[in-house]
Amino acid sequence: MTMKLRRRAFIACCLLPGLVLFGLFKVYPTVQVFEKSFFQWTGIGDAPRYIGFKNYADLFRDDVFLLSLRNTGFLMLVVPVATLLVALVNASVLTRAKLKERALYRTVFFFPSVLSFVVIAILWSFIYHPTIGFLNAGLERIGLGQLAMAWLGDQRTVLWALAVTMVWQAAGYYMVMYMAGIDGIPPDLYEAASIDGATGFRQFMHITVPMLWEIIRITIVFSINGVLTISFIIVSVMTAGGPDRHSEVVMTYLYGQAFTNSNFGYAMAIGVFVFVVSLLLALLSNRLTERGES
Amino acid sequence: MVSGSTGSAKGRLPAALGRNALRVLMLAQTLIVVYPLLWNVLASFKTNAEVMESPWSLPSSLNWSNYADAFRTARIGDYLLNSALVVLLSLLLLLAAAVPTAYVLGRMRFAGRKLLANVYMAGLFIGGVYVIVPLFILMNDLHMLDNRFWLSAVYATGSLPFSVYLLTGFMKAIPADYEEAAMIDGCGYTGTLTRIILPMTRPALLTLVIFGFFDFWNEYVLALTLITSDEKKTIPIGLANLMQIQQFATDWGALFAGLVIVLVPTVVLYALLQKRLTEGMMLGGVKG
Numbered sequence: 274m275t276m277k278l279r280r281r282a283f284i285a286c287c288l289l290p291g292l293v294l295f296g297l298f299k300v301y302p303t304v305q306v307f308e309k310s311f312f313q314w315t316g317i318g319d320a321p322r323y324i325g326f327k328n329y330a331d332l333f334r335d336d337v338f339l340l341s342l343r344n345t346g347f348l349m350l351v352v353p354v355a356t357l358l359v360a361l362v363n364a365s366v367l368t369r370a371k372l373k374e375r376a377l378y379r380t381v382f383f384f385p386s387v388l389s390f391v392v393i394a395i396l397w398s399f400i401y402h403p404t405i406g407f408l409n410a411g412l413e414r415i416g417l418g419q420l421a422m423a424w425l426g427d428q429r430t431v432l433w434a435l436a437v438t439m440v441w442q443a444a445g446y447y448m449v450m451y452m453a454g455i456d457g458i459p460p461d462l463y464e465a466a467s468i469d470g471a472t473g474f475r476q477f478m479h480i481t482v483p484m485l486w487e488i489i490r491i492t493i494v495f496s497i498n499g500v501l502t503i504s505f506i507i508v509s510v511m512t513a514g515g516p517d518r519h520s521e522v523v524m525t526y527l528y529g530q531a532f533t534n535s536n537f538g539y540a541m542a543i544g545v546f547v548f549v550v551s552l553l554l555a556l557l558s559n560r561l562t563e564r565g566e567s
Numbered sequence: 568m569v570s571g572s573t574g575s576a577k578g579r580l581p582a583a584l585g586r587n588a589l590r591v592l593m594l595a596q597t598l599i600v601v602y603p604l605l606w607n608v609l610a611s612f613k614t615n616a617e618v619m620e621s622p623w624s625l626p627s628s629l630n631w632s633n634y635a636d637a638f639r640t641a642r643i644g645d646y647l648l649n650s651a652l653v654v655l656l657s658l659l660l661l662l663a664a665a666v667p668t669a670y671v672l673g674r675m676r677f678a679g680r681k682l683l684a685n686v687y688m689a690g691l692f693i694g695g696v697y698v699i700v701p702l703f704i705l706m707n708d709l710h711m712l713d714n715r716f717w718l719s720a721v722y723a724t725g726s727l728p729f730s731v732y733l734l735t736g737f738m739k740a741i742p743a744d745y746e747e748a749a750m751i752d753g754c755g756y757t758g759t760l761t762r763i764i765l766p767m768t769r770p771a772l773l774t775l776v777i778f779g780f781f782d783f784w785n786e787y788v789l790a791l792t793l794i795t796s797d798e799k800k801t802i803p804i805g806l807a808n809l810m811q812i813q814q815f816a817t818d819w820g821a822l823f824a825g826l827v828i829v830l831v832p833t834v835v836l837y838a839l840l841q842k843r844l845t846e847g848m849m850l851g852g853v854k855g
Contacts, residue, residue: 279755279756280675280756281677283671283756283757284671284675284677286667287667287668287670287671287760288667288668288671288683290663290664290667290668291664291665291667291668291687291727291731292668294660294664294720294723294724294727295686295687295690295724295727295728297705297724298702298705298720298721298724298725299690299693299698299724299725299727299728300686301701301705302698302701302702302705303693303697303698303701305698305701305704305705306697306698306700306701309701317704317707363593363596366589366592366593367593370585370586370589371586372586372589372590372593377597378593378596378597379845380841381597381600381601382596382597382600383841383844383845384600384834384837385600387781387833387836387837387844388785388830388833389784389785389787389802389803389806389829389833390785390787390803391785391787391803391804391806391807392803392806392826392829392830394807395806395807395810395822395826396603396604396607396826397603398810399603399606399607399610399819400603404619405618405619405622405819406622407602407606407622407623410621410622410623414623441599441600445600446848449845449848450848453845453848473585501696502696502788505696505788506787506788509807510807510810524696527696527700528696528699528788531699531700531703532703532792537700537704540700541700541701544696544697544698544699544700545697547697548693548697552692
């Protein structure tokens with residue numbers, strides 16, 4: 274065998290396992306989801322029938338889909354903002370305030386990020402549980418018993434309750450990212466600011482946030498995408514979309530259409546729609562957070 | 568918000584005050600993170616009557632029967648074994664596919680290399696749930712459903728784009744001299760990869776394994792869809808099912824015990840790997 278041939282054979286052998294897996298489980302389903310979203314396809318045994326854009330047109334007449342879209346939009350707005358804000362404040366406190374026990378806080382705050390989403394969802398179901406949950410019990414203990422309610426069973430509170438759970442899960446993860454970013458900011462910037470008498474809050478606004486801006490931009494996109502994935506698990510375990518669909522999110526709706534109603538074509542149209550929207554959101558957030566100067 | 572360094576004597580008192588205010592804020596958050604977990608551990612030792620009575624009370628005695636139930640009737644042990652098997656298989660498949668791919672993409676020149684790197688890159692943006700329907704249909708057609716090996720293959724594929732991306736960067740950074748020397752010494756291509764390059768990428772490999780472990784161990788959506796028979800289910804699915812069953816029976820004991828059984832290895836691993844984990848996150852290239 275010539276040298277050249279051996280080299281080629283080696284390259285091919287190295288690429289093959291990855292290509293097989295990637296082609297089969299990633300590329301092919303991705304191509305399929307776009308193609309079959311134009312088909313009516315109800316059930317495994319059924320032959321797909323081409324119907325053009327009908328699935329997409331139906332989306333906008335489907336009240337439950339529109340409600341799930343609104344719920345998802347709510348979570349995509351509230352959860353990233355709250356998560357990143359908490360993460361940023363905690364990161365800057367832990368790096369700048371020189372508390373002796375800061376390593377402990379860092380360890381504790383990051384811990385939810387390694388927990389299984391299912392475990393988190395179950396735990397929080399019990400926090401909110403109307404009879405045995407300790408949120409209601411706690412409110413009663415401090416004399417605010419009249420505020421106690423079925424947090425997950427009331428359509429006014431259910432989305433907020435889910436949002437809190439999602440912030441609890443993710444804040445520590447982004448905090449660690451920001452901490453690493455803050456470590457990279459030259460300390461003399463802070464020193465100079467302190468000598469000039471700038472308060473901690475002003476340093477946060479005028480040094481930490483601008484210096485971390487590029488990282489913040491990336492984490493916004495990460496976090497918006499995270500909501501899409503995590504909301505599926507949180508909702509399916511904690512509320513199953515209830516009460517009366519008021520916590521239905523697009524991913525749970527997609528899943529139900531596919532695996533409960535066997536509307537494969539329609540479910541794929543939802544998938545494509547959400548994929549395109551999330552891509553647009555990422556681009557939009559990138560554009561909005563672009564810095565004017567330079 | 569953040570108290571600066573204490574420059575002058577008169578700044579010292581407010582600074583100390585501010586520091587303690589921040590400390591209170593941090594302690595409150597610590598409580599919010601830790602308390603649900605602590606409550607869970609306590610509840611796992613309570614009888615059902617005690618659980619219903621008050622969420623604040625301590626269990627009257629260490630009631631291990633919940634744990635016995637978790638293993639006996641709720642089959643937590645089986646689910647744990649399934650999860651362990653799936654995690655192990657997924658990691659093996661992931662490394663077997665990612666390492667050679669990254670080596671070739673990072674260190675060899677050939678036609679189509681750039682294109683291939685970009686294709687893997689694009690894979691970073693296509694998450695699991697979007698394509699779950701066609702994936703399910705494909706695997707149904709190929710008789711791959713309800714099979715722990717193929718579930719692992721899907722997991723490995725999911726992590727492949729990021730792993731290739733991370734490892735390729737690592738491989739590129741290794742100076743070419745090492746390879747040339749190995750080639751002159753008579754190492755073939757495979758020998759160079761396994762004996763020279765692999766040991767040098769150990770930190771990146773370790774990062775991948777740690778992240779892979781947590782990702783695969785916790786995965787829910789794919790396992791829910793691709794595994795149908797109860798004896799093959801992984802632990803997240805097992806727990807979610809258990810929750811559904813116990814909700815109707817209002818008998819929570821085994822569920823709380825099951826949660827603790829899953830928490831314990833997570834806490835232990837986390838304690839061991841915490842530093843690597845947070846460092847590894849930055850290795851992933853989120854550096855602005």
